[in-house]
Amino acid sequence: MDANVDGKMLLPPDSQSVDGIRIMDEIIWPDYLSINYIMRNPPNFSNPTEFRNFTLMVKEMEKSKNSLGSAATMHWVKDYLRYLANPHATKLDVFFGISGVEANGTVYMENGLDMSQFDFFINTEPYTAWKLGTRYMRDTQNRIVITSMLLIMGYNGTSSLSDKAKLLRSCREICTRYAQYDMIPFDTDAELIDVILAVPSTTINTVFFTFGAIGAVCFIFSFNIGASILAIISVVSISTGVIGFLQYWNCFLDPILMVAILITAGLSIDYTVHIIFHYVINDYTDNVQRINASLEACALSMLQAGISTFLIMFPVLFAPIGIYAVISKAIILTVIFGLLHGLFIVPVLLTALPNCFAKCLPNCCIKH
CATH class of the missing domain: 1.20.1640.10 (Multidrug efflux transporter AcrB transmembrane domain)
Structure with missing residues (x-):
């Protein structure tokens, strides 16, 4: 017997909330569901080894079951590489996708990420949105150090809270394998999923x-x-x-x-x-x-x-x-x-x- 929680069981059939639950279960979640990974101990992106390990972890997560792949993955590093490739792109350029491709990642995989432009990046539209999902500080040598960050992954094929519970459990297993990053997968229904x-x-x-x-x-x-x-x-x-x-x-x-x-x-x-x-x-x-x-x-x-x-x-x-x-x-x-x-x-x-x-x-x- 599958474990699940169905909000419709608590509502009369004529409740408008029933339609809302049905839309989420049958239309939205099957097509796209985002899981926010809160990374409380990010790697040192200036270090090539740590940057490579982070990139490999993201690629592994993008290959997991029901993942939508790199097209639905969002984190500041992807936008930062785009910024490094074209730092003078306007907000409209970014919005309409004419800001150019990401910077050559191979160079940074070998030498580490150049964090010298991070201050300009995080204060440039539309990348200022990452201020809410990225915490950083400067070390004793005045270098940028990321202290916590948000990693957003997209998934499909979810049609109930039971499916979401299975998905979140697999996400937690991935976080356990990469314990050095102290990651927590978060969803708005996390409390119900724990139940x-x-x-x-x-x-x-x-x-x-x-x-x-x-x-x-x-x-x-x-x-x-x-x-x-x-x-x-x-x-x-x-x-x-x-x-x-x-x-x-x-x-x-x-x-x-x-x-x-x-x-x-x-x-x-x-x-x-x-x-x-x-x-x-x-x-x-x-x-x-x-x-x-x-x-x-x-x-x-x-x-x-x-x-x-x-x-x-x-x-x-x-x-x-x-x-x-x-x-x-x-x-x-x-x-x-x-x-x-x-x-x-x-x-x-x-x-x-x-x-x-x-x-x-x-x-x-x-x-x-």
């Missing part, structure tokens, strides 16, 4: 903790390992079925569904633990008699609880706001799989267990 990336592991850890807590509580009340294991297996089976069918029901893993999955784990135990505990405390020795007595004790109430929950949540399926429908889907599937396990699967498994594995011990709490 998307954290949801799968958080969900798995929380669900496993829930399963363990259920098993511990069952054992405390029954002092029966067999019954506790069966309760855990039943809850895991119900939760797995619910999650699997939610995927085919056009749901994706987000914080809302994560909460719904936890609700599922909490509700599913009600459909299995009653039949298990009634079976454990039963005094009959014959398995068939024990399961019949257990079903007589709790089957009707279990069925009534399931049907009433289903009837309450079914209308919510048609709610105009998506998050309500997601929770309704999870609870309805929990009812269906819970009744299936509580009335059929668990009784069959209980009758297949030897009495020694499904018998209440003398100090069993549920007998008192």
Whole structure:
């Protein structure tokens, strides 16, 4: 199940914001999406080795998946090379693309970038725009030193926040490989992307903790390992079925569904633990008699609880706001799989267990 966050799930269908989200997902992001790399420890561009390494890193980033290449790459060095090639170009020349090509990069790759003209460059239109994306100072020898800078890369093929999360994760991996530059990829949805990336592991850890807590509580009340294991297996089976069918029901893993999955784990135990505990405390020795007595004790109430929950949540399926429908889907599937396990699967498994594995011990709490 893919992790994603869809803003349309939080909005009524007639909201104008829905059209805005659709335009971003279907038109703008698939064609162009910029990622801003904040470089907090730029290289010494006057040093030929460091300048070459920086250039090679940029070329590698331009060859990454979904990258638009050098045509969509923006950083002050590219404009500075253009300036060095034609320092007298006017603003209109640059705007209409008649300012000439970049300076011969091979020379600077061998000798390092000539930073002596940087002051004139950064104060010449239209290059003054780089003042907002470039920080610099002068060293003790009055040489220009770039202290931080902005590197902008263009990408395509993004159609959702899930795709953007995958893209930003790959960007972070590149930054990790070039740790000497202390780079951070930034996007306006970075906080949501961090949530998307954290949801799968958080969900798995929380669900496993829930399963363990259920098993511990069952054992405390029954002092029966067999019954506790069966309760855990039943809850895991119900939760797995619910999650699997939610995927085919056009749901994706987000914080809302994560909460719904936890609700599922909490509700599913009600459909299995009653039949298990009634079976454990039963005094009959014959398995068939024990399961019949257990079903007589709790089957009707279990069925009534399931049907009433289903009837309450079914209308919510048609709610105009998506998050309500997601929770309704999870609870309805929990009812269906819970009744299936509580009335059929668990009784069959209980009758297949030897009495020694499904018998209440003398100090069993549920007998008192």
